[in-house]
Amino acid sequence: MSTAVATLSTPRDDLVESLEKHNATFTKLLSLIPARFYLPPDQDELDSRWMKNKKRRTGEEIKEHKRKAKADKVSPNSVMGEVVLMSSLTLRTI
Numbered sequence: 265m266s267t268a269v270a271t272l273s274t275p276r277d278d279l280v281e282s283l284e285k286h287n288a289t290f291t292k293l294l295s296l297i298p299a300r301f302y303l304p305p306d307q308d309e310l311d312s313r314w315m316k317n318k319k320r321r322t323g324e325e326i327k328e329h330k331r332k333a334k335a336d337k338v339s340p341n342s343v344m345g346e347v348v349l350m351s352s353l354t355l356r357t358i
Contacts, residue, residue, distance in 0.1 A: 273281075
C-alpha cells in the first residue's frame with residue numbers, strides 16, 4: 265500500500281512539473297529569436313543609422329539655441345522679429 269501512495273502524484277507536483285515543461289518550452293522559443301531584436305543597439309549604431317550628418321546637442325547647447333531663437337524673434341533687425349512685431353501691433357489695434 266505504501267508503494268501506491270508514492271506513485272500517486274499530488275496536484276502541487278503536477279503543477280510544478282507543468283510549469284517546468286512550459287518554462288523549458290518558452291526558453292527554447294526565446295533562444296530562437298536573434299539577440300538584435302531584443303537587445304538595444306549601440307549608441308554609435310543609432311547615431312549612424314538615424315542621425316546622419318547631425319551631431320547630438322547637449323543640454324547647454326539646446327538652452328543656448330533657445331535663447332538665441334528668442335533674441336532673434338524680438339530683435340528689431342530680424343525679419344522674423346518684424347513679422348512678430350507687426351502681427352502683435354495689428355492685434356492690438358483690432
